[in-house]
Amino acid sequence: MNDARPAGGVLSGLPAAVTVVEVGPRDGLQNERVFVPTEAKIAFVDALAAAGLPVIEVTSFVRPDAIPQLRDAEDVMRGIARCAAVRYAALVPNERGLERARSCGVAEIALFTAASETFARHNINAGIEESLARFAPVIRRAHADGMRVRAYVSTAFGCPYEGRVAPAAVCAVMEKLLALGADEISIGDTIGVATPTQVAELCALLLRHADPARLALHFHDTRGTALANVLAGLLAGIAVFDASAGGLGGCPYAPGAAGNLATEDLLYMLHGMGIQTGVDLTAVVRATRLIAGYLDHPPTSKYYAAATS
Amino acid sequence: MNDARPAGGVLSGLPAAVTVVEVGPRDGLQNERVFVPTEAKIAFVDALAAAGLPVIEVTSFVRPDAIPQLRDAEDVMRGIARCAAVRYAALVPNERGLERARSCGVAEIALFTAASETFARHNINAGIEESLARFAPVIRRAHADGMRVRAYVSTAFGCPYEGRVAPAAVCAVMEKLLALGADEISIGDTIGVATPTQVAELCALLLRHADPARLALHFHDTRGTALANVLAGLLAGIAVFDASAGGLGGCPYAPGAAGNLATEDLLYMLHGMGIQTGVDLTAVVRATRLIAGYLDHPPTSKYYAAATS
Numbered sequence: 001m002n003d004a005r006p007a008g009g010v011l012s013g014l015p016a017a018v019t020v021v022e023v024g025p026r027d028g029l030q031n032e033r034v035f036v037p038t039e040a041k042i043a044f045v046d047a048l049a050a051a052g053l054p055v056i057e058v059t060s061f062v063r064p065d066a067i068p069q070l071r072d073a074e075d076v077m078r079g080i081a082r083c084a085a086v087r088y089a090a091l092v093p094n095e096r097g098l099e100r101a102r103s104c105g106v107a108e109i110a111l112f113t114a115a116s117e118t119f120a121r122h123n124i125n126a127g128i129e130e131s132l133a134r135f136a137p138v139i140r141r142a143h144a145d146g147m148r149v150r151a152y153v154s155t156a157f158g159c160p161y162e163g164r165v166a167p168a169a170v171c172a173v174m175e176k177l178l179a180l181g182a183d184e185i186s187i188g189d190t191i192g193v194a195t196p197t198q199v200a201e202l203c204a205l206l207l208r209h210a211d212p213a214r215l216a217l218h219f220h221d222t223r224g225t226a227l228a229n230v231l232a233g234l235l236a237g238i239a240v241f242d243a244s245a246g247g248l249g250g251c252p253y254a255p256g257a258a259g260n261l262a263t264e265d266l267l268y269m270l271h272g273m274g275i276q277t278g279v280d281l282t283a284v285v286r287a288t289r290l291i292a293g294y295l296d297h298p299p300t301s302k303y304y305a306a307a308t309s
Numbered sequence: 310m311n312d313a314r315p316a317g318g319v320l321s322g323l324p325a326a327v328t329v330v331e332v333g334p335r336d337g338l339q340n341e342r343v344f345v346p347t348e349a350k351i352a353f354v355d356a357l358a359a360a361g362l363p364v365i366e367v368t369s370f371v372r373p374d375a376i377p378q379l380r381d382a383e384d385v386m387r388g389i390a391r392c393a394a395v396r397y398a399a400l401v402p403n404e405r406g407l408e409r410a411r412s413c414g415v416a417e418i419a420l421f422t423a424a425s426e427t428f429a430r431h432n433i434n435a436g437i438e439e440s441l442a443r444f445a446p447v448i449r450r451a452h453a454d455g456m457r458v459r460a461y462v463s464t465a466f467g468c469p470y471e472g473r474v475a476p477a478a479v480c481a482v483m484e485k486l487l488a489l490g491a492d493e494i495s496i497g498d499t500i501g502v503a504t505p506t507q508v509a510e511l512c513a514l515l516l517r518h519a520d521p522a523r524l525a526l527h528f529h530d531t532r533g534t535a536l537a538n539v540l541a542g543l544l545a546g547i548a549v550f551d552a553s554a555g556g557l558g559g560c561p562y563a564p565g566a567a568g569n570l571a572t573e574d575l576l577y578m579l580h581g582m583g584i585q586t587g588v589d590l591t592a593v594v595r596a597t598r599l600i601a602g603y604l605d606h607p608p609t610s611k612y613y614a615a616a617t618s
Binding site for chain 1: 501502504534536537540545563565571583612618
């Protein structure tokens, strides 16, 4: 995925292909106020798979009362069609979640911690070290069952409680997760505060301690900088980016603001730059259209707005 | 404005400071469906000046029936407070427009042509060569009166009629405008289709034929790529960027879609990267808030949405 390709002018060394990890059904819908009916979620995931997205995070096996929007995790996982080319992933918080995920045939799990201690305590009710200790047996069991393990390091650029987060703190959590055996680490700008220089600086540090093939970037577009940050990530050598169809998700810390980077916007930019993804942008717009009618606001993707206006 | 500064990782050679050209009162309001009352326009321009924006394109001296949204050009120009630190500019289509602008004390004019022949014929009712011939006496007279002259080359990346526009076509128009004496050329992605590689390639070509100090970039955020394109422009050595407070303007070719790059989003990114602009971002949000109530839709700036939610 990291073959250098010729590019014009100052943008050199861009990857020839990028893996887009679709997180709309999980990270997106978990942060929407409405509950989307199970059948609509299934149709949405199937449409995303049909669009060619190589990885889809389908749902989250947390306690139903903690995230009621995803209380139908088992029904969604069992209801979707399984496309052989797609990796269907699910978030699990602990061993109990892993059991539930396995019972539905999940082949890849995602774990969630933070680079900010205060955010971790608020969001997952555990300090960073405690969360890592909890992950150790989950990763062992997942690997024993042949599952791939992805881990999120959230608030990697800024925290709603602590403000700016030090790159060294992010790097320390990443290294511990890699030592625990996580296959891929997704570095998240959870509140959408990052700018490209910060991305370049953090990536330069992380890549001194990790193979680029094991790193992903997860941007939120709360202040409009997500695609510029993707460009900084591409220039640093990262070739895996998370995105959410339609920009589903909003920002829980700024109601009414944009949240996840929209898959459509990411694809439009990558394809325009000649970077392959294997994803059909028009088909992603169709998938978003399927779910848009269930939301209480229009999707925040600018490409989607332009394509459907 | 082009002193190289140290920057982290892969982003090197970024300018230390950027000039933001505020085009909301002209390019923004001209593309809104509503007529904003004259007093509100005046308060908006005065608030933008108070925010520290160094250049404000205030209005357009075209025929009032052509752009009724700006039919109060004289009243706005005469009503605004004049801040000594601000260059107040206005668009003029011809010598008659120049006369009107001069009668109101405009110190900088903007001319508008295109890199696409079909777009020029549709938008300014003249082919490119005809528009340049019309500009020649305007530029001479403006310079004789001590006015600065800026020229827009619109549809520099794509055209709603012709599709992709060749960089050589943009370069040819730029060179003719420079030969006519235009002080600054603003290269415009009028329909918001550009991606960073295209920006890098076009800038590399243009900078072989022009001093970077005479070039500006004007992006629309119709597909979400504007800030990524700004980053590509910064890396190429451009240090003047146009933007519109709140993202005012929409896109006439995709109703409901975003138009001009939002000044707030641009400032957030530049300041986060340590690039100075001299502009107070919070004060720009206040200016947008002044005008937002007159529009028939919320401002499209993502930073504005986050800051006011």
